[in-house]
Every structure is written in structure tokens, then in C-alpha cells.
Amino acid sequence: MEYTSEHPLAVNCVLFGYDVQDSDLKVFLIERVAPPFEGKWAIPGGFVIPGESVDDTAIQVLFGETGVKDLFLEQLYTFGNPRRGPGEHVVSVAYYALISINENTLTPDTEVRNAAWFSISDIPDFLAFDHDQILAKALERLQGKIRYQPIAFELLPTKFSLTQLQRLYETILEQKLDKRNFRKKLSSMGILQDLGEIEHDVSHRAARLYSFNERAYRRMQREGFLFEIREGSRKNSR
Amino acid sequence: MEYTSEHPLAVNCVLFGYDVQDSDLKVFLIERVAPPFEGKWAIPGGFVIPGESVDDTAIQVLFGETGVKDLFLEQLYTFGNPRRGPGEHVVSVAYYALISINENTLTPDTEVRNAAWFSISDIPDFLAFDHDQILAKALERLQGKIRYQPIAFELLPTKFSLTQLQRLYETILEQKLDKRNFRKKLSSMGILQDLGEIEHDVSHRAARLYSFNERAYRRMQREGFLFEIREGSRKNSR
DNA sequence: GCAAAAGTGTTCACCGTACACCCATGG
DNA sequence: CCATGGGTGTACGGTGAACACTTTTGC
Numbered sequence: 308m309e310y311t312s313e314h315p316l317a318v319n320c321v322l323f324g325y326d327v328q329d330s331d332l333k334v335f336l337i338e339r340v341a342p343p344f345e346g347k348w349a350i351p352g353g354f355v356i357p358g359e360s361v362d363d364t365a366i367q368v369l370f371g372e373t374g375v376k377d378l379f380l381e382q383l384y385t386f387g388n389p390r391r392g393p394g395e396h397v398v399s400v401a402y403y404a405l406i407s408i409n410e411n412t413l414t415p416d417t418e419v420r421n422a423a424w425f426s427i428s429d430i431p432d433f434l435a436f437d438h439d440q441i442l443a444k445a446l447e448r449l450q451g452k453i454r455y456q457p458i459a460f461e462l463l464p465t466k467f468s469l470t471q472l473q474r475l476y477e478t479i480l481e482q483k484l485d486k487r488n489f490r491k492k493l494s495s496m497g498i499l500q501d502l503g504e505i506e507h508d509v510s511h512r513a514a515r516l517y518s519f520n521e522r523a524y525r526r527m528q529r530e531g532f533l534f535e536i537r538e539g540s541r542k543n544s545r
Numbered sequence: 546m547e548y549t550s551e552h553p554l555a556v557n558c559v560l561f562g563y564d565v566q567d568s569d570l571k572v573f574l575i576e577r578v579a580p581p582f583e584g585k586w587a588i589p590g591g592f593v594i595p596g597e598s599v600d601d602t603a604i605q606v607l608f609g610e611t612g613v614k615d616l617f618l619e620q621l622y623t624f625g626n627p628r629r630g631p632g633e634h635v636v637s638v639a640y641y642a643l644i645s646i647n648e649n650t651l652t653p654d655t656e657v658r659n660a661a662w663f664s665i666s667d668i669p670d671f672l673a674f675d676h677d678q679i680l681a682k683a684l685e686r687l688q689g690k691i692r693y694q695p696i697a698f699e700l701l702p703t704k705f706s707l708t709q710l711q712r713l714y715e716t717i718l719e720q721k722l723d724k725r726n727f728r729k730k731l732s733s734m735g736i737l738q739d740l741g742e743i744e745h746d747v748s749h750r751a752a753r754l755y756s757f758n759e760r761a762y763r764r765m766q767r768e769g770f771l772f773e774i775r776e777g778s779r780k781n782s783r
Numbered sequence: 784g785c786a787a788a789a790g791t792g793t794t795c796a797c798c799g800t801a802c803a804c805c806c807a808t809g810g
Numbered sequence: 811c812c813a814t815g816g817g818t819g820t821a822c823g824g825t826g827a828a829c830a831c832t833t834t835t836g837c
Contacts, residue, residue: 313551313552313553313595314551314552314553314554314593314595315551315552316552316554316636355552355625355636357551357552357627357633357634358627358634359627359634360625360626360627361623361625361626361636362625362626364625382622382623384620385599385620385623385638387593387598387599387600387602387638388598388599388600389595389596389597389598395595396595396596396597398554398593398599398638400623400625400636468789469789469790470788470789485826485827485828485829486789486790486791487790487791487792487828487829488826488827488828490790490791491791491792492825492826509787509788509835509836510786510787510788510835510836510837511786511787511788511789511834511835511836512787512788512789512790512833512834512835512836513788513789513834513835514788514789514790515789515790533778537825537826538826538827539826539827540771540826706816707816707817708815708816723799723800723801723802724816724817724818725801725802725817725818725819726799726800726801728817728818729818729819730798730799733798747808747809747814747815748808748809748810748813748814748815749807749808749809749813749814749815749816750806750807750808750809750814750815750816750817751807751808751815751816752815752816752817753816753817775798775799776799776800777799777800778799
């Protein structure tokens with residue numbers, strides 16, 4: 308067991324973007340320009356250079372494909388099945404990242420390849436390699452984690468309305484939430500800062516704008532309170 | 546970004562064992578017989594052979610070091626920092642596994658190396674590589690997961706008493722639980738099968754023995770009920 | 784004035800919490 | 811008979827669930 312043997316090692320980054328205009332969760336995919344799976348859509352990825360941290364590789368893959376830095380990025384799972392792609396056995400460490408589409412303009416180098424946001428409800432039938440599995444796992448993780456960690460705010464603009472926040476939860480959890488209960492819950496946590504501003508250019512009553520107060524969140528954590536959006540997770544929801 | 550480069554890839558398996566006699570959670574470690582970290586204790590591991598699934602490598606590492614097969618095994622995290630060990634950059638995919646010490650006799654090949662169970666409260670000060678971090682992450686995962694998935698039974702003999710089950714939760718979660726509430730909760734879930742047997746050779750009233758009813762658990766899941774041991778996780782536990 | 788979304792409280796049921804005594808067995 | 815752990819029920823409070831109307835704004 309004490310011998311080494313060499314291996315190509317890849318990284319893939321599932322980039323989730325949320326569009327507050329149409330309340331839609333999207334995934335950023337690129338079109339492959341070389342075999343295998345030439346012409347198929349794929350999750351952005353790259354190879355780990357020995358001596359470089361795998362986390363850093365993920366950051367650079369994202370930056371290279373999208374021009375974006377400083378975003379929520381977390382390791383997801385490592386896919387190590389030798390038959391996940393044709394040819395050589397490539398193990399891939401998958402990550403997922405979150406970004407607000409409204410506040411970030413991506414600059415993929417579309418001169419060499421196509422790149423686009425796909426609505427989560429309208430993903431191409433075939434993805435390269437086992438990328439459908441990676442995507443499924445990333446979605447599962449996002450759905451689980453959003454209930455008990457304040458990662459929703461990574462997908463929103465810094466200023467947002469309560470309805471926008473609720474729509475985000477509804478989109479990701481794929482269930483309707485009760486407006487009054489949702490607001491009661493959020494306001495009781497005290498992690499939202501009322502900015503004293505309101506929306507503009509809407510053809511109805513303008514909503515108040517809030518921002519996520521990270522300091523208040525950490526204080527809440529220290530005091531042993533839990534961040535939880537549990538609505539609809541109880542068994543007696545008929 | 547479209548070039549490959551070779552890499553040694555390792556697997557490490559944190560094997561947790563539980564001893565029902567002294568209500569103690571333990572970790573299985575081996576003593577390294579070769580540099581680096583010769584003479585230091587380490588989490589069992591091995592290298593991935595190209596073409597072999599990473600999951601399979603983990604299974605084989607466990608079997609090779611302990612002689613045990615067919616146990617709960619789940620991927621934990623991939624450690625990819627180039628400075629996690631001296632010398633070449635070795636990325637390691639970490640797993641964790643659960644076993645009942647009472648029902649499994651391990652057969653490590655102690656002729657070539659030392660191997661032993663260490664109480665989780667008495668781990669050697671120095672572990673090889675970044676194995677202290679791997680262990681910490683594994684414990685964290687175990688503590689989180691045991692609350693909402695029935696993995697506790699992987700650590701117990703097939704027949705166990707309610708007190709033994711409660712002690713296991715108390716040991717892992719590092720908090721006291723209320724006997725009556727714990728029993729009420731478990732019996733309301735209906736996933737324990739009363740075997741109609743009792744303990745033997747105890748110098749006090751003998752406890753009833755139960756086993757985990759996986760069929761009932763799956764039925765419960767299908768009906769949308771949640772497995773949850775939340776005691777002590779509420780903010781108003783004063 | 785009407786369409787469209789913002790904003791706001793109360794009641795009920797369930798479950799997590801706290802808590803104390805009798806029972807069975809071996810020595 | 812006593813020491814040791816096994817086994818049981820109830821009252822309270824917090825929170826998730828269900829539910830409808832008024833307000834504000836642009837057109």
C-alpha cells in the first residue's frame with residue numbers, strides 16, 4: 308500500500324446564479340470545443356497543477372471561465388468512478404459557487420467557446436462526463452444548506468426586498484412559503500438590516516429594501532440561536 | 546486549461562468504533578513504519594490505483610488494515626493543500642466509517658505495524674500529515690449527521706438497549722439527554738423493534754433489547770416524516 | 784378607480800422541555 | 811434489604827401552520 312502512482316486530477320465548479328427579475332435559479336455551463344464530448348455542454352473545470360492547492364484551482368477555474376472573484380465557494384464532493392468519462396481515469400473534485408446574476412456581469416471568453424446561464428428547470432438533456440450527477444448533488448446540497456445557513460444572501464443583490472428573498476427560497480426549495488410566517492421568522496432572527504430605502508420603477512407599492520447583517524448573524528450564533536428556515540419540513544404539513 | 550498533469554492521489558479512512566461496555570467512541574489508528582512521520586500515529590490510508598474507483602480504494606484500505614468489510618462508509622472531504630505533508634503534493638480523499646467494536650473483531654496485521662483504538666477523548670498529540678484536521682472534520686460530520694439520519698445503529702450491536710442507544714447519542718453529541726423524552730421520541734418514530742429479549746448477566750433489572758427496523762424507517766421516510774434527534778438544539782434550553 | 788404587490792396578527796396544534804417515582808434484579 | 815439501573819406520564823411554553831384584509835403606488 309506504500310507505493311504511489313500518478314493520476315490526472317480535475318476540478319469542476321458548479322456556479323449557481325440567481326436572477327431576481329424572473330426569480331430563476333440558473334447554472335453556468337460552457338460548451339466543449341474539444342473531444343471528448345465536443346459540442347456538449349459541461350460544468351466549468353480544469354486540471355490541478357501539482358503543488359497548487361485544490362481550492363486555489365477551483366478559484367482559478369471560476370475566474371478563468373467567468374472573470375469573477377470573491378464569491379461563495381465550497382467543496383461539494385469528489386467523483387472518482389473510473390468510468391465517469393471515456394479514456395483515462397480522471398478523478399474530479401467538485402465545488403459549487405453562488406453569485407447574484409444581477410450584480411455581476413460575467414466575462415467569459417466567448418471567442419473560443421460558448422458559455423451561458425441555463426435555468427435549473429431547463430438544463431440540456433446531455434451534459435459531458437457525469438456532470439448531470441455533479442449538478443444533481445450540488446442542487447441537493449444547496450437545497451439542504453439554505454435551510455440552516457444564511458447562504459441565500461450570496462445569491463441576492465446586497466439590497467433586496469423581503470419578497471425577493473422569499474421567492475429565492477421558494478425557487479430553490481421548490482415549495483410555496485407563507486408570506487406572513489416567513490417575514491415573522493426572518494424579523495425575529497434580527498439578521499436583516501432595514502436600509503430605509505425602497506424599490507424604484509415598480510408599478511405598484513414599492514417594497515422596503517434590506518441587507519444581510521452579518522455581524523448580527525454572528526452574534527445570534529454566539530448566543531446559541533439557530534438559523535433555520537424550516538417551513539414545510541414538518542410532517543403535519545398537509 | 547485543457548492539459549493534464551499527473552498527481553498521486555490518496556485515500557484516508559477515519560474508522561469510528563463504539564464500545565457499548567464503557568460508552569466510548571474510538572478511532573482506529575495505525576503507527577507509521579516508514580517516513581515521513583515514521584513512528585507517528587495516522588489514519589489508515591492508501592493510494593488510488595488509476596482505473597480503480599476511489600470508493601473502492603476506500604473499501605480496500607479498510608479491509609486491508611482491519612479485515613472488515615460491509616460497513617457504513619461515506620465520503621467526507623478532499624484535502625488538497627500542497628503543504629499538508631512534506632515532499633510531493635498528495636491530495637487525499639477522506640472517508641469515514643462506522644462500526645460496532647463489540648460485534649467486530651478487527652484483524653490488523655500487527656506484525657508489520659501497530660494498530661489500535663484510541664478513545665476520542667484521548668487522541669495522540671501529534672498525528673501524521675494533516676490527519677488531526679481530517680479527524681476533526683469527521684467528528685463534526687458524525688455529530689451533525691447522527692441527529693437526522695439513523696446512523697447511530699451502525700455503531701451499536703444489532704441488539705441493544707434503549708439506555709445504550711441514549712449513551713451513544715450522549716457520547717457523540719457531548720451532552721446529556723433526558724431519559725423520558727429520548728424514549729418518547731424514539732418510540733413515537735416506530736423504527737425500533739422490541740425483540741422480546743432482555744439483557745443477561747447484569748446485576749440489576751435487565752433492559753429490553755431492540756433492533757433497528759430499517760423497513761419501518763423507510764416507510765416513515767416515504768410518508769414524509771423526519772428522523773430527528775433535536776433535543777438540546779433549541780435555543781430555549783436553559 | 785383599478786390592478787398589483789406590500790405589509791400586518793391571531794388562533795390552534797404539536798412537540799420540545801422539565802421533572803420524580805416505582806419496579807425488577809443480583810448480591 | 812439495598813444498590814443499581816429500567817421503565818413510565820404530565821403540565822407548560824415555544825413555534826410551525828393556517829388564514830384575510832388594508833395600504834400604497836402607477837397607470
